[in-house]
Amino acid sequence: QSGTYWYHSHSGLQEQMGHYGPILIDPKDADPVGFDREHVVMLSDHSPLHPHAIFRKLKLEPGYFNRQRQTIGGLLAGRDQKAGERAEWGAMRMDPTDIADVTATTYTYLVNGHGPADNWTALFKPGERVRLRFVNASAMTTFNVRIPGLAMRVVAADGLHVRPVEVDEFQFAPAETYDVVVVPIEDRAFTIVGESIDRSGMARATLASRVGMTAPVPPLRRRPVATMTDMGMMAMGGGDCPPEHAAMGHCVPSGGGHSMEHSMRDFTPAPGVKRGPGVQTISPMPADRTDYPGQGLEDVGHRALNYRMLEALAPNPDTRAPGREIVIHLTGNMERYMWSFDGMKFAHVDKPIPMRSGERVRVTLINDTMMGHPIHLHGHFFELVTGKGDHAPRKHTVLVQPGGKVSWDVTAQPGDWAFHCHMLYHMHAGMMQVVQVRDAGGKVA
Ligand SMILES: [Cu+2]
Structure with missing residues (x-):
């Protein structure tokens, strides 16, 4: 290595x-x-600030550090969401300017x-x-x-x-x-x-080229605003969703806060998620967003990296097809600063995620929140499933875009491995689990 x-x-x-x-x-x-x-x-x-003070402030008021909320001025200037859209997000108690929890x-x-x-x-x-x-x-x-x-x-x-x-x-x-x-x-x-x-x-x-030189520092660009795609509603909107398609679950019709709120409270797409106050929303149609450069980079006018542009230089060491798939939902309640996997914060989880030593597993992460989460597994590199065959890019951390999903294949290494969001306060709030890898006899070896 x-x-x-x-x-x-x-x-x-x-x-x-x-x-x-x-x-x-x-x-x-x-x-x-x-x-x-x-x-x-x-x-x-x-x-x-002491990190515990930051965490306390986030718990009391998750938007505490956000000084870039939408304004009447922004509405009139066309910078921010339109009034109707803003009302829908308000009904969901979601703030589309909530791009980062802790800010400058x-x-x-x-x-x-x-x-x-x-x-x-x-x-x-x-x-x-x-x-x-x-x-x-x-x-x-x-x-x-x-x-x-x-x-x-x-x-x-x-x-x-x-x-x-x-x-x-x-x-x-x-x-x-x-x-x-x-x-x-x-x-x-x-x-x-x-x-x-x-x-x-x-x-x-x-x-x-020499000490003491400086170059112009560009001004900060305008802050991005979260979109329907960030809410896991890829195909939502306008006349794009006829009733027969909606009935098949192919898309979600727009038309007032009612349908949006309804579809985001529907747990049908997430049968493994524990219902409770820790799960504010479920993404109705999480999309593979590995071709997305990240919030705010979709329209910068130059080449921005995305995961599908990555390809391993060396052939992957293990190209076996996965024997099974584990689906894990990234869940949260932005209003109460609660973060978890599958609706269960770490303190409430009573058993690890089991894998067999050497087993090949596909892990699919579905982001039911409107924030990106960099998910990290200790002790492993995993192969992102982005169509690169035996040259899949191998990573230890993958940013799961808001409302998006990512799959990766991994060869389980014996041991107990922390598995968590690498946003420190998300992990601290409970967005963490343990992957326990044992051999057939239950041993670590
Ligand atoms: Cu996170």
Whole structure:
């Protein structure tokens, strides 16, 4: 094993207090990535508040840190949702500007521990191939990363090599890592922009040919607003859903808050989910969104990475078809800051998810909430099911888009493995489980 990784405390909320750092493992043989120099670019989020204070505020008022709610001004200017749509979301007690739980109102976004004003600088000589090892070591922040003026060739994801793919921007969630190679030709500075997904703030660093140089820092772009697709209603709307299709469950007709609210309270698509106050909504039609670059990147006007652009460089080590499928719903109640798998928070779960050593299992994650969740399984790489055959991209963390679903195949390794959302406060609230892998005799070996 080689590549870009990171370590962090799993004790309480220490990760938010700075107990993390990068881990780089050089390959023992020749590196398939050609580069002349390398830099670690570790993004994180820092707050002067104690993490327990942040969690308490979220529990009392989940929108506490959101200062970008919709306004009458935004309605009139056409920036925000239309009045009827807003009423429907209001009836659901959902806020479409709820893109991030914790924002720049308390966070400073850091690059390698430095705030935006510090101008942390990575040096290069013009013409060099520079490998940047991006690590998202934040507690709660999904970042949009770009370097205006430079194309980024993505060469590794979560530490493992992928077929090089060139993009202008990528979104990554807590725990994900991407290695990119850039080739700055000019003798000048470039700004490395790590914009938080809700665009309340940014991490900023500089790539420069000499110390002390700076480049223009682009302004924050307009914050995205969640859509029907983020609610798991892909085909919803207008005349697209005739009654006969609706009856077959192919789509959900629009027409007033009634049908929307009704369809999102229907547990039929989620028979394994425990009903209760912890489950605010069920996605009526969760879609495979692995071709989606992430909230706010659908219309940026340049190339943005998505999971379907990833393909493993080496053939997958295990190409057996899975023997069974486990479906897990990512559930929550945004109003009460409750997060869980299948409607059961970790404190209430009485048994682990069992797997047999060496067993090949397909895991399908369905997001019944309107937030993205980076789901991480300890001790494994899994193969994303995106049609890449025996070169499926292998990851340890996958961002499940709002209202979306993702499948991956995994070869179970013996042991007890934490399995959780990598949003720290989601995990703390209970979005966690244990995968227990045993041999036929019930032993770990
Ligand atoms: Cu989460």
